[in-house]
Amino acid sequence: MVKTKKEHIPFWRIANNIFTYLILIIGVIIAVFPFFWMISTSLMSLGEAQGTRLIPSQIHFENYVEAWKEADFSLYLWNSVRITLITLVGQMTFSILAAYAFARMKFPGRDLIFGIMLSTMMIPGMVLIIPNFLTVTWLGRIGPLKWINNWPALTIPFMGSIFSIFLLRQFFAQIPDELFDAAQIDGAGHFRFLLTVVMPLSRAPLMVIIVLSFIGSWNALAWPMLVTNSPDWRPIAVGLLAFIDEAGQMINYMMAGAFITIIPILILYFFTQKQFTESIARSGMKG
Missing domain, CATH: 1.20.5 (Single alpha-helices involved in coiled-coils or other helix-helix interfaces)
Known part of the structure; x- marks a missing residue:
């Protein structure tokens, strides 16, 4: 042995x-x-929530019902759904078209313009809040659209994403030129090539952009607070902040409201976890 x-x-x-x-x-x-x-x-009673318990002795689901009624979360949720969907569609449209132009089309100053756009990613977003606010206020005075307390101010500033353009441009540039040459032989132009060839091959970076854009728009707080002063236009993050001020010491209601606001993000993560992870790996993103 x-x-x-x-x-x-x-x-x-x-x-x-x-x-x-x-x-x-x-x-x-x-x-x-x-x-x-x-x-x-x-899920705790008010007394337990103000104490030091970590687990409720009795589950109080009615906290969610009371928080929903007190804060009018139905209105805030509907506002956030509309704002997020409009922003997502606009950002995807502009990012795809701009990225394709920078990756596949040749025009004077293309690389210079792209470099300047890329350099703006180093500017902190909070620095641009006041200039953007002055811009939308000015546009509201001279144009036919009302911007403050309206959809344009809540959606249009977020439709342009340098990161989304950069990510898609890097992916589009890796698509072989032979595919475009073959598409041209079949009579396809840039737009048809983008829809029938580029888009199906770009599901990985598109999934990354969809998830990140949804989360960013859904969680937006500082900008919506600045351009809205009416409860009718509050997205859910601003509505939650207002509810915290109104709830006072009702910590259990506050936490119920906070959990309500993240339910859509949890649902999105649950259904896209595998695709998002694979998309990050395929797109070469780290961290």
């Missing part, structure tokens, strides 16, 4: 693995605990 020699694992490797898993476990706890606390508190 042949005896097999056991492989000796160095102590430093075992210690390194233990340390790595310990750091990962701590990171998971730090990331998950606020979410757990929000859900747990939303």
Whole structure:
């Protein structure tokens, strides 16, 4: 009988693995605990929510009903759905067309314009809030459209995304020129080539843009607060902030309202988790 020699694992490797898993476990706890606390508190009575309990002694689903009624979340939710869909369609349309032009078409100053656009990504978004607000206010005075407390101010500024253009442009540029030459032989122009060849091949980066655009538009807070002063136009993030001011010490209602606002994002993540992960890998995004 042949005896097999056991492989000796160095102590430093075992210690390194233990340390790595310990750091990962701590990171998971730090990331998950606020979410757990929000859900747990939303199901507590007011007395328990103001105390130190982590798990409710009795589940109070009525907190969600009261929060929904008190904050008029039905209006805020509908506003956010419309704002997000309009923004998403506009951003996808403009980003796809601009990215295709920078990747596949030749015109004077193409690379210079793209470089200037790319450099604007280094400017913090908060720096541009006041100039953008002055711009939409001016457009509302000189144009036929009302911008403040209306859909144009809530959607149009978000339809242009330099990151989306950059991501799609990098992907479009990798498509072989032979495909376009073959499409031209079949009588296809740029628009038909974009719809029938480029778009089907670009599902990975398009999925990334759809998810990130949805989350960004849904969670927008500072800009909607600036361009809306009427409850009729509040998206759900602004409505939640107003509800927190109105709820006072009702912490359980606040957490119920907070959970209501993230339900659509959780649903989106649940249905697109696999596709989004694969899209990031295929698009070469890291981190």
